[in-house]
Amino acid sequence: MTEQQKTRIRARLNERVDLLTRRAQALDLTLEHCPDETDQASELARHSLDLALRERESGQLREAQMALARIDSPRFGQCEDCGADIGTARLLARPSTRLCVCCQAEFEQGLSACA
Ligand SMILES: [Zn+2]
Numbered sequence: 001m002t003e004q005q006k007t008r009i010r011a012r013l014n015e016r017v018d019l020l021t022r023r024a025q026a027l028d029l030t031l032e033h034c035p036d037e038t039d040q041a042s043e044l045a046r047h048s049l050d051l052a053l054r055e056r057e058s059g060q061l062r063e064a065q066m067a068l069a070r071i072d073s074p075r076f077g078q079c080e081d082c083g084a085d086i087g088t089a090r091l092l093a094r095p096s097t098r099l100c101v102c103c104q105a106e107f108e109q110g111l112s113a114c115a
Helices: 003-026 037-070 088-093 101-109
Strands: none
Touching: 003 037, 003 088
């Protein structure tokens, strides 16, 4: 990986941290009390969706922050499972990824795709 590629990945990660931090602050997690039962039901549905969204995005935020902390390590860009190069294209698309394509597939689907 060249310094220029690393700079691009770092910029992606910083953008992501910024965006996710702003979204977390903008999310309204208060549960309104509605006198109407139908309104209350849709308010409850909105609230649980927002909670799930915050849960998912706070995980993504942590991953992006961890990737920023790792980016200067000589092992950044290497698969944490098999040690293979993750590849710059994949890192640019998913900068917080820690696994190569085949280990990721194995992790997600239980497939053994690694050569
Ligand atoms: Zn791997």
